[in-house]
Amino acid sequence: MSEKPRRGLFAQSTARHTGPGAGATPTTAAVNGNPSIEIKGFMTGFSLLRWLRLHGIDLLTMVAMGAIGLGVYEADPAPSRxxxxxxxxxxIAYPEFAYPLRKNIIPIWLAALLAFICPFVFFVLFQIRLRSIELLLGTTMGLLESLITAAVFQVFHKWLIGGLRPHFLGESDVCKPDVSTLTPNGVGFRQIMYNRSICTGDENDINDSLESWMSGHSTAAFAGFVYLFFYFNAQLKVMADHRPALPRHIQSTASHAHSLASLPWLERYWKMILTIAPILGASLIAASLTVDEFHNWYDCLGGAVTGTFCAIIAYRKNFAALWDFRFNHILLPRSTSIFHRHAKDGELATSRFGYVPQEALVQRPVASEGGWRRDWGVAGAPNDASALMV
Incomplete structure (x- = not known):
């Protein structure tokens, strides 16, 4: 089997591939029978107007969610603790709330920016091989959905639940409690409980220090970087049916199998490192908040769980699988929407994915080993431990 000829980023390939069965996505050249799959250039067949009509509701919803999140973020904390x-x-009753106020090691704007920019840079770099603006836009939309949803989730918690930051009671920084008013104003058993009325510090600082739960840094970091983790795993096929990145002549020639032991670098451990690196980045951003005393550990944990949950849903909403290595790199099709009610010529009348073998060839991942960028497909039920190459 000969290798495909190399081509430029925006060039159109003449290579055509066929696979058994039906059920191809809208990116295939045929719909029924044995579809003929044509690998095209970066902008080939793309219509910005059509894409906006298909995804307009999602875009408007994201804008609305962003506005809601910003409004809630600017609101004063609702509960009186x-x-x-x-x-x-x-x-001192709670020394853990009496730390001095320090500057953030990583400001919230930088954490949010990193959670978007770092994944987006890799989405763009991978286009050197993927060559699909529709895939780039779809992947980026999924990232934004994860980040925006997580942000709105956490600001509602900050507003309605809140909590004391570790530096809340700082006498020279935030609350600055007036000790002379403590005895007559207390409530509860032996009047030892007070509210913010004893504070003499800046109103905005007090409001901010009453919104510790949950961590916005942690939420944003995990919403963005866990999404990137799933993207790396899908595109690089780290957890798949082969050992990553063996040269093609060794993959296809059994007589060379003995050489693997003497060539450890061929295992390409770097793919595993790259895949888990986003988790390291997210955890470091979250953990830094316990060093600068801006959050309690449970605030960071709550944000991490929320961000991870949103990333999982956002990725699976847009791609065909999370863990199934045969399909987790494939962007789910969309042919109709409220602004694009009827599929046109060359488009499927349904936006459902078929999970049939040739679908693995319609959109190819970045990884080339294991036959992924050749004329091969995979067969077997979703989530099988093994799959047949067809």
Whole structure:
């Protein structure tokens, strides 16, 4: 089997591939029978107007969600929390809330920017091989859906639930409690509980320090970087049916199998490192908040769970699988929407994905080993431990 000829980023290939069965996505050249799949250039067949009509509702919804999130973020904290300052014996009740105010190691705007820019840079770089603006836009939309949804989720928690930041009670920084008012104004058992009325600090600083739960840094970092983790795993096929990145002549020639032991670099451990690197980045951003005393550990954990949850849903909403290595790189099709009600010539009348073998050839991943960028497909039920190359 000969290799495909190399081509430029915007060039159109003349290579055509066929696969058994039906059910190809709208990117195929045929719909029924044995579809003929044509690999095209970056902009070939793309219509911005059609794309906007297909995804207009999603774009408008994201704008609306962003506006809601911004409005809630600017609102004052809803609950009025009671908290102790001193124990009955005169000691500090909660030393964990008495740290001095420090600057963020990573500001919130930078955390949010990194959560978008870092994945987007890799989406663009991978287009050197993928050559599909529709795939680039679809992948980026999924990332934005993850980030925006997670942000709105966490700002509602900040507004309605909140909590004390570790530097809340700082006498020279945030609350600056007026000790002379403590005894007559207390509530609860032995009047040791107080509210923000004892604070003499800046109103905005007090509001911010009452919104510790949950961490916006942590939420944004995990929403963006967990999405990137799934993208790397799908495109590089780290968890697949082969050991990553063996040269083609070794993959296809059994007589060379003995050489693997003497060539450890061929295993390309770097693909695994690259795949888990986003998780390292997200965890470092979240953990830094316990170093600069802006969040409690449970604030960071709550944000991490929320961000991860949103990333999982956003990725699976846009791609055919999370863990099934045969289909997790394939962007799900969309042929109709409220602004594009009827599929036109060359488009499928349905936006459902078929999960049939040749679908793995319609959109190819970045990885080339294991036959992924050749005229091969995969067969077998979704989530099978093994798959047949056809």
């Amino acid at each position: 009671n908290f102790p300052v001193f124990n009955i014996d005169g000691s």
